[in-house]
Amino acid sequence: MGKNHPTVTNIEEGYTKKNNDSPSGKKKQNRIIKFKWTILVLFYLTMMISAIYFISPYSEIREISVSGSNEVFDQEVIDSSGVRSGESVWETYFDRKTIFQNVKNELPQVKSIQLYIEGLNNFRFDITEYKTVAYLKDGKKYYHVLENGKLIENSNTITGSELPTFISFSDDKVLKQMLDQYNKLDKNVKTMISEMEWIKNDRNPLLVKAYMNNGNEILASIPSFSQRMQRYPQLVRAVNGENGLFDLEAGAYFLPFSTEDDQKFDKENGVQLDENSNE
Structure with a gap:
């Protein structure tokens, strides 16, 4: 009962040997050997090419x-x-x-x-x-004012730029408010502005003056700046292109520079403009 079963074993061994000796079995073995050699050759080729590549200028x-x-x-x-x-x-x-x-x-x-x-x-x-939307002048220094509100120092004086220069904006929060208002303007109105100056006073700490490329000056309050400035082209037509000071802080008044007291707003010499005028 404890003996081995040689007959069964011999049959299995004989079957395996017979199968390996058959043409199909030999082909299968050859394919396996070729596959292993191919993998081995590719591996060494890859290693060789990599070594050559990494020591080459490429x-x-x-x-x-x-x-x-x-x-x-x-x-x-x-x-x-x-x-x-x-x-x-x-x-x-x-x-x-x-x-x-x-x-x-x-x-x-x-x-x-x-x-x-x-x-x-x-x-x-x-x-x-980030695009530069304006320049900030602080003493003798100039800064790029970027669209995200950050300032980049520029050692050169700004010349020949279509972007406005912001002057006396010593408070970062006020500068940000001004930039938010400026960015709301139409492009054609933006290109008309040469300089923006913060001229805060006791009555209005957010008062600014805009110096226009055509020589006009505009007084306005920062919170309503964009809304008021959108009407600037209409107001210029309403005064037939005459140069002067537009007070848009509250209402719309115009003081021609031709008056004797052209730098100080005087309602007696000024002209009240019709805010609803489209002329």
Whole structure:
């Protein structure tokens, strides 16, 4: 009862041997061997090609360029990224999130940034910027006022720009209120403004004066500035293009500069304008 069953074993071994010796069995074995050799060869080829690539110049960054920049200098983007020619392409690419953050920290005007590999080893940064909507003058310094309200110092005097210069806005909250109102204006009205000055007084701490490109001056209160200024083109037509001071703080009054007291508003010399006039 405890003996082995050689007959059964021999039958199984014989069947296996017979199956392996058959043409179909040999083909199957050959396919398996070929597959294993193919995998092995591909593995070594991949390792060899990778080794050659990583010791070749093609694994190093060759050229770095910038696209999408309008106000930010290309070299500033490259310098702030810390990326240099000759560095590893893939190490740098996989570290791009850190690079993007470095650029944004150094250049607050950069809104977003992407990195592309062109060819085998050329890098291109593509950026979008926060637009400059105005300039702020603080003493002898000038700042870019960005669309998000941030200020970027500019060492140069602003010349030949169509954007207005904000003067004496020493309070950040007041500046933000003014920017919110300014951004609500139609584009054609924005281009008419040369300077904006905060001339707060005891009666109205939010009083501003706008100096227009055609020589007119406008008094208005910041909370209602955009609403009042939208009517400015109509008011100019109502006075037949004559230059003077428009007081839009409360109502609409016009004082021609031709009067003797042209710099101080005087209702006796001024003209009350019809606020509903479309002339």
